[in-house]
Amino acid sequence: AVATPARAPDCQNTFQDTDSRYWKKIATFDTTGNVNTLSLSSIRLEKVTDMKPLVQHAVTLDLANTSLTVNDLASILSSVDSERGCLQQLRLGGNCLTQDDLQTIFGAGSPKFLSSVSSLDLRYNNLGPEGAEYIVQWLMEREQKCCKVLYVEGTKLGDEGAASVARVKTLEEVYLGSNNIGPAGAAALAPTAVSSWRKLYLEGNNIGSEGALVFVDSLKNASKKGNKTLERLYADNNGMSKEVNLKLGNAVGSATLIGDGGIFQ
Numbered sequence: 001a002v003a004t005p006a007r008a009p010d011c012q013n014t015f016q017d018t019d020s021r022y023w024k025k026i027a028t029f030d031t032t033g034n035v036n037t038l039s040l041s042s043i044r045l046e047k048v049t050d051m052k053p054l055v056q057h058a059v060t061l062d063l064a065n066t067s068l069t070v071n072d073l074a075s076i077l078s079s080v081d082s083e084r085g086c087l088q089q090l091r092l093g094g095n096c097l098t099q100d101d102l103q104t105i106f107g108a109g110s111p112k113f114l115s116s117v118s119s120l121d122l123r124y125n126n127l128g129p130e131g132a133e134y135i136v137q138w139l140m141e142r143e144q145k146c147c148k149v150l151y152v153e154g155t156k157l158g159d160e161g162a163a164s165v166a167r168v169k170t171l172e173e174v175y176l177g178s179n180n181i182g183p184a185g186a187a188a189l190a191p192t193a194v195s196s197w198r199k200l201y202l203e204g205n206n207i208g209s210e211g212a213l214v215f216v217d218s219l220k221n222a223s224k225k226g227n228k229t230l231e232r233l234y235a236d237n238n239g240m241s242k243e244v245n246l247k248l249g250n251a252v253g254s255a256t257l258i259g260d261g262g263i264f265q
Helices: 020-024 070-078 099-106 112-116 128-139 158-165 183-196 208-225 242-252
Strands: 003-005 027-029 035-039 045-048 060-062 089-091 119-121 149-151 173-175 199-201 232-234
Touching: 045 070, 070 099, 099 128, 128 158, 158 183, 183 208, 208 242, 232 242
Parallel strands: 035 060, 060 089, 089 119, 119 149, 149 173, 173 199, 199 232
Antiparallel strands: 003 045, 027 035
16 A cells, blocks of 8 residues: 555444445546545545555645645655646645745745646645745746635735735635735735636635725726626625625625625624
8 A cells, every 4th residue: 555544443433444435535536547536634644655656647636634744745746747737636734834844845946746736725734924925936937827726724824925925816716714914915915806816715814994995996996997807705704894894795796795794703
């Protein structure tokens, strides 16, 4: 075996490794027998050796919430076939990754295997503004325009990290919840979000009425110019007033997208 799951305690809801249901939760295959989807999420692994047969043709690779070391993650991803460009979804959330860890995992420069990734999930890591800038650098490179969905909730970005993400105009869906983003971050995000992205998730930040009004103005201006692209804006629990909350909902195009959730609960 190339990856050895740690022994799970016996319980009624635990599938044994001889049960087909156990493996269906982990891997699916294409018509030629290659692994199409591999999910090691929340599986405790004792060691990882040669993963190339499993990951080289994978379309979806889920390595979220694992007990793998940074070097193990780097080893697995180095086995992805970058020439064929198969990998489309990569999930690395909940692994406590820092900027330095990203550099170890992805290597120097712009990793080739990421050039085909359309959805990158890095939520609930310890990226900070520096990690955001690192990701933004390769997202903005010419060959990385495939990435359309970015998950970075709960990664300690702050206003500085939000401003970095705002430079990437090729994204379509951006998840920025729980990042301590305030009015300054909202001001940086608004111009790009309303005229380039389709969906923005800002739940659990602190943009307040000040930041929300920046979005209102940007949305109105974009609508007048005919270049408004933003279809969904989720801003629950952001400390804005009821009046501003309603204005933001109307500016997006549907008050029900915002509801009363913009006010701190």
